[in-house]
Amino acid sequence: MSTVAASIKYNGKVVDFPLANPAENEIADEVLHENLARPTTERTKRLKARCRWKHAAAGEFVDAEVRAGIERMRYITEAHKASAGQPEVIRRALGLANILNKSTLVLQQDEFIIGYHAEDPEMFPLYPELAYMAVQDYLMSDYSPQPKDEAAEINEYWKKYSMQAKGERYFTQEELLQMYQVSTMEAPGFATGYNSISPPYETVLQDGLLKRIESAKEKIEHAKKEMQKIPWNATTGLDWIARIDVWKAMIIADEAVINWARRHARLAKIVAENFETNPARKEELLEIAEISQRVPAEPCKGLKDAFQSKWYTYLICHAIDRYASGYAQKEDEMLEPYYNISVKEKSFQPMTHTDVVEMVEMERLKISEHGAGKSRAYREIFPGSNDLFILTIGGTKPGYVDACSDMTDAILEGARNIRTTEPSIVFRWHPVGREKTKRLVFECIRDGLGYPSIKHDVIGTEQLKYYSQFSKNSNGATDEEAHYWGLVLCMSPGVCGRRKTHKTRSEGGGSIFPAKMMEIVLADGFDWSYSGMQLGPHTGDPTTFKTFELLWEAFRTQYAYAISKVIRAKDIMRYFESKFLQMPFVSSIDDGCMELGVDAMELSEQPNGWHNPITTVVAANSLVAVKKLIYDEKKYTMAQLVTALHANWHGYEDMRQDFLNAPKWGNDDDYADAIIKDFYEDIIGGEMAKITNYSGGPVLPVGQAVGLYMEIGSRTGPTPDGRFGGDAGDDGGISPYMGTDKKGPTAVLKSVSKVQKNQKANLLNQRLSVPIMRSVHGFNIWKSYMDAWEQLNIDHVQFNCVSTAEMKAAQKEPEKHQDLIVRVSGFSARFVDIPTYGQNTIIARNEQAFGADDLQYLNTQL
Amino acid sequence: MTTCKNCSFYFAVPEDAGDFEAGKGDCVLEREDAKGKYWLSKPTKNDSASCKAFKKA
Amino acid sequence: MSATGNEKMMHAEPGTKKPCQICKWQIADPTNPLRGQCTVNRNTLGGVWKRWVTDVNGMTCAKHEVGKLSFREHV
Ligand code: SF4
Ligand code: SF4
Numbered sequence: 004m005s006t007v008a009a010s011i012k013y014n015g016k017v018v019d020f021p022l023a024n025p026a027e028n029e030i031a032d033e034v035l036h037e038n039l040a041r042p043t044t045e046r047t048k049r050l051k052a053r054c055r056w057k058h059a060a061a062g063e064f065v066d067a068e069v070r071a072g073i074e075r076m077r078y079i080t081e082a083h084k085a086s087a088g089q090p091e092v093i094r095r096a097l098g099l100a101n102i103l104n105k106s107t108l109v110l111q112q113d114e115f116i117i118g119y120h121a122e123d124p125e126m127f128p129l130y131p132e133l134a135y136m137a138v139q140d141y142l143m144s145d146y147s148p149q150p151k152d153e154a155a156e157i158n159e160y161w162k163k164y165s166m167q168a169k170g171e172r173y174f175t176q177e178e179l180l181q182m183y184q185v186s187t188m189e190a191p192g193f194a195t196g197y198n199s200i201s202p203p204y205e206t207v208l209q210d211g212l213l214k215r216i217e218s219a220k221e222k223i224e225h226a227k228k229e230m231q232k233i234p235w236n237a238t239t240g241l242d243w244i245a246r247i248d249v250w251k252a253m254i255i256a257d258e259a260v261i262n263w264a265r266r267h268a269r270l271a272k273i274v275a276e277n278f279e280t281n282p283a284r285k286e287e288l289l290e291i292a293e294i295s296q297r298v299p300a301e302p303c304k305g306l307k308d309a310f311q312s313k314w315y316t317y318l319i320c321h322a323i324d325r326y327a328s329g330y331a332q333k334e335d336e337m338l339e340p341y342y343n344i345s346v347k348e349k350s351f352q353p354m355t356h357t358d359v360v361e362m363v364e365m366e367r368l369k370i371s372e373h374g375a376g377k378s379r380a381y382r383e384i385f386p387g388s389n390d391l392f393i394l395t396i397g398g399t400k401p402g403y404v405d406a407c408s409d410m411t412d413a414i415l416e417g418a419r420n421i422r423t424t425e426p427s428i429v430f431r432w433h434p435v436g437r438e439k440t441k442r443l444v445f446e447c448i449r450d451g452l453g454y455p456s457i458k459h460d461v462i463g464t465e466q467l468k469y470y471s472q473f474s475k476n477s478n479g480a481t482d483e484e485a486h487y488w489g490l491v492l493c494m495s496p497g498v499c500g501r502r503k504t505h506k507t508r509s510e511g512g513g514s515i516f517p518a519k520m521m522e523i524v525l526a527d528g529f530d531w532s533y534s535g536m537q538l539g540p541h542t543g544d545p546t547t548f549k550t551f552e553l554l555w556e557a558f559r560t561q562y563a564y565a566i567s568k569v570i571r572a573k574d575i576m577r578y579f580e581s582k583f584l585q586m587p588f589v590s591s592i593d594d595g596c597m598e599l600g601v602d603a604m605e606l607s608e609q610p611n612g613w614h615n616p617i618t619t620v621v622a623a624n625s626l627v628a629v630k631k632l633i634y635d636e637k638k639y640t641m642a643q644l645v646t647a648l649h650a651n652w653h654g655y656e657d658m659r660q661d662f663l664n665a666p667k668w669g670n671d672d673d674y675a676d677a678i679i680k681d682f683y684e685d686i687i688g689g690e691m692a693k694i695t696n697y698s699g700g701p702v703l704p705v706g707q708a709v710g711l712y713m714e715i716g717s718r719t720g721p722t723p724d725g726r727f728g729g730d731a732g733d734d735g736g737i738s739p740y741m742g743t744d745k746k747g748p749t750a751v752l753k754s755v756s757k758v759q760k761n762q763k764a765n766l767l768n769q770r771l772s773v774p775i776m777r778s779v780h781g782f783n784i785w786k787s788y789m790d791a792w793e794q795l796n797i798d799h800v801q802f803n804c805v806s807t808a809e810m811k812a813a814q815k816e817p818e819k820h821q822d823l824i825v826r827v828s829g830f831s832a833r834f835v836d837i838p839t840y841g842q843n844t845i846i847a848r849n850e851q852a853f854g855a856d857d858l859q860y861l862n863t864q865l
Numbered sequence: 866m867t868t869c870k871n872c873s874f875y876f877a878v879p880e881d882a883g884d885f886e887a888g889k890g891d892c893v894l895e896r897e898d899a900k901g902k903y904w905l906s907k908p909t910k911n912d913s914a915s916c917k918a919f920k921k922a
Numbered sequence: 923m924s925a926t927g928n929e930k931m932m933h934a935e936p937g938t939k940k941p942c943q944i945c946k947w948q949i950a951d952p953t954n955p956l957r958g959q960c961t962v963n964r965n966t967l968g969g970v971w972k973r974w975v976t977d978v979n980g981m982t983c984a985k986h987e988v989g990k991l992s993f994r995e996h997v
Contacts, residue, residue, distance in 0.1 A: 053900040053901045054900075055900055060993045060996070061949070061991075061993035061996030061997075062949065062950060062952075062996075063993055065993070068898075104884060104908065105908060107905050107906065107907045108905065108906040108907075109903055109904075109905060110903060110904045110906070111901065111902070111903040111904075112901045112902040112903060113901070122905070122907075123905070124900075124903055125898075136953060136954050136955060139955045140950065140955040143950075143955055183951075183953040183954055184951070184952075184953070184957075184974055185952050185953065190952070190953040194953055195953060258883065261883060262882070262883040262884040265882060265883060265884075266884065266891070266906065269876070269878075269879075269882070269891055269906070270891065270893060270904065270906040273876050273891065273893045273906070274893065274904050277876075277893070278893075278895055278904065378952075378953070379950055379951075379952050379953070379955075380952035380953060383952060532971070532973075533972060533973060533974050534974040534976075535974070651971075713997050714952075714997060716969065716997075717961075717969065717970045717971060717972045717997040718972050718974075720971075727965050727967075727969065727971075728963075728965075728971040729963060729964075729965050729969040729970055729971025729972065730965060730967065730969045731969065838993055838994055838995065838996040838997060839968060839994050839995070840968040840969060840970065840996075840997050841997070843967065843968055
């Protein structure tokens with residue numbers, strides 16, 4: 004029934020691959036994934052069965068019940084009108100307070116971790132203060148907030164105050180058109196409202212908000228005394244004004260958050276005493292009430308407190324005060340002290356390890372039903388998922404000491420057991436990491452979850468130390484802080500913890516698209532295939548380029564133009580964020596903002612600038628083909644190429660085959676790899692590193708893809724790598740183009756390891772053979788692969804381990820394959836919620852089998 | 866005129882609560898849909914005119 | 923060759939009864955709801971080669987079909 008991998012000859016003996024679990028012999032390949040979930044308790048089984056997923060695909064919500072709520076936009080608008088004339092930072096705090104005081108709270112059956120960010124569990128909030136175009140798009144949809152007239156009026160009110168209106172003023176109409184169409188550049192944050200953040204959860208868990216309020220009050224008292232000093236000195240004295248306002252705003256925000264959590268406590272108690280009939284649940288609701296009465300006001304005393312306090316903080320930072328994608332946190336180290344209290348010492352909220360696994364599963368299901376009121380572009384590019392949610396585990400403490408713990412294991416066990424598309428997990432790989440934990444990492448990957456993705460622990464840690472030297476206040480990450488990192492979104496490390504975390508996407512995030520740039524370089528910067536407009540500078544008629552170097556430099560010019568524009572847009576956004584989009588709650592929980600009295604949108608202590616080149620490999624492979632066939636071998640002229648491309652290769656199939664068969668990235672091919680290494684290091688990284696952003700540091704590339712490799716592919720005409728117009732781009736920052744890596748997994752590693760300079764991160768997608776991974780040798784092979792990967796100093800790798808048979812069966816009968824999860828790029832998705840073409844691009848990825856040569860190179864012990 | 870005060874879904878905010886105001890209460894309603902039961906809590910005033918969900922206490 | 927230069931292809935036609943807005947092949951622009959994207963061009967492998975629709979109410983072409991694209995047919 005189940006496919007078993009063919010035997011191979013290795014080190015002089017025949018190696019067979021029987022399945023590690025013999026019972027799986029009876030399970031057909033086509034239904035494997037439907038047989039892997041095993042929720043830890045009846046409760047999590049029920050919660051998963053009734054989970055209110057809010058997956059989007061093709062820009063629309065998959066479930067017809069999902070819709071926008073109106074409460075958040077109503078209450079922030081009401082507060083904005085009522086607070087006119089007050090300092091802007093105070094207005095922001097009053098806006099948050101008004102939402103928290105007046106919004107409807109939700110408590111669902113069976114939940115232990117409670118709290119939601121809209122007035123109904125099928126709804127999500129909107130953010131008219133960010134981009135009115137994004138809200139307008141919702142108003143025109145089937146899931147518009149109701150009453151629609153009121154929502155339209157609110158959106159109209161915000162037009163002149165919105166981030167969009169503020170940011171647009173500093174760009175020409177042509178620049179805005181170039182950015183908004185998302186073909187060479189991602190649209191700026193002020194046009195979409197898209198954002199990401201790493202909340203400093205640790206202060207909330209460790210201190211509690213009452214203590215933060217006390218600190219702010221003391222700061223204000225101190226400031227007042229300073230201002231009263233005689234003789235008056237304006238050069239220092241006036242600085243206190245803004246700081247006092249920031250601290251006051253923190254107090255307003257924190258008090259509102261405490262009251263909001265305590266409203267939840269009242270709700271749980273009221274339900275226990277007036278609605279619930281089951282005595283066990285009644286008791287549990289009273290415990291929930293007690294927890295929400297205590298946290299986040301007070302420090303957490305046990306693990307249940309920690310999960311709840313973290314959840315409230317998440318909702319405020321990511322969904323209520325402002326929208327932000329991501330689930331950035333170093334979760335295992337953050338929760339470990341509370342795990343020890345509750346599981347090892349049993350001194351507060353005593354529980355077993357299995358109880359913790361259930362908590363992890365419940366948290367995963369909370370994320371699974373979290374709705375994001377994000378703009379259409381971002382509903383399109385993470386097909387089959389709610390949003391990007393990524394948490395980080397593993398890695399090392401200072402001195403490169405293993406940071407894995409039983410809490411790390413519980414997080415992995417919960418993920419493996421419950422099988423949800425989100426949140427995704429990142430495991431920081433270091434040789435000292437304990438094998439017990441690495442086995443659990445393997446089990447999740449082998450079961451096809453697509454996560455954990457793996458990041459190189461040393462590269463990430465050293466990178467944060469590198470950035471810290473550019474700190475504007477000479478207070479960048481210390482060695483200890485640099486070790487405590489998590490991914491801000493899919494790929495980029497950032498400091499976690501009490502201070503210096505990433506606060507806004509203005510710092511890092513957003514994309515540019517080299518494939519489209521390659522297309523316009525061949526048309527003097529003009530986009531003939533999608534928008535019919537000039538997208539970049541005039542870099543000349545390519546048929547006049549006598550040498551490859553001229554083409555290379557023309558590309559550089561297009562790239563430099565685009566990258567400076569998008570970073571300028573981000574920094575202009577940051578400027579206005581610090582003046583009109585302050586985040587008093589976030590500021591109150593950051594030790595730096597508290598100490599200095601500076602809002603989180605303004606304060607930058609640890610620079611962490613990056614931007615995401617997506618579709619780099621299409622451009623790189625194109626340059627290789629052009630160099631070989633036009634400049635080296637002179638088999639074709641540039642004029643012939645341009646003609647063939649404008650015909651989308653129709654009538655030029657032989658020529659296309661030549662370009663398609665030119666050397667490609669990922670095969671350890673010296674000719675291709677030399678050009679491509681240069682391309683990454685000199686242009687993609689080199690040009691970006693010349694930029695200095697708001698935080699005073701360089702901006703470095705984080706090559707990845709999300710669903711944009713399909714979106715951008717569809718807006719990109721034919722390219723010299725042999726691609727047809729509209730075909731997908733490459734599916735990862737440094738992953739070989741689908742189906743073109745023909746020399747096996749170790750050749751891919753060797754190619755990828757050549758790119759080292761001027762990079763922040765690069766996504767590598769690999770697809771593993773299901774029968775090999777599920778065999779008795781699966782872990783050993785994978786572990787030796789990972790060790791080689793680590794030694795080659797490669798930044799990242801993530802795996803799909805799903806058979807083509809199962810994916811094709813799911814295409815035929817989607818309703819029978821609800822538990823089939825695939826790694827798209829930087830996120831995992833429910834396969835059946837992805838459009839057919841996207842599914843096909845995943846099926847088309849080369850499945851890497853491990854031959855004897857590969858095993859030899861990896862020195863695998865079988 | 867019936868008001869929230871006389872409704873069985875009205876729960877006065879206790880005096881020691883951070884958001885206490887005279888006459889303020891929580892309106893807590895039970896809902897059920899295809900995915901299960903849930904409860905909603907919304908602030909109200911004891912002298913607010915009753916709504917369609919009113920049930921005599 | 924221009925993507926919009928051919929009469930059979932997408933072109934401006936003020937007051938058209940068959941605007942891209944109500945065409946099966948038109949989907950929203952990612953950023954600005956007043957613009958759109960035409961997805962009628964498809965590759966044999968299922969790839970969609972899009973064209974930008976700068977004015978969803980004032981543009982049309984001979985391939986106009988009334989309807990709504992299913993998410994499965996999207997990119
Ligand atoms: S709002 Fe309606 S349901 Fe709620 S307390 Fe008042 S009358 Fe009762
Ligand atoms: S097929 Fe024609 S009418 Fe339809 S969206 Fe495309 S250009 Fe517009």
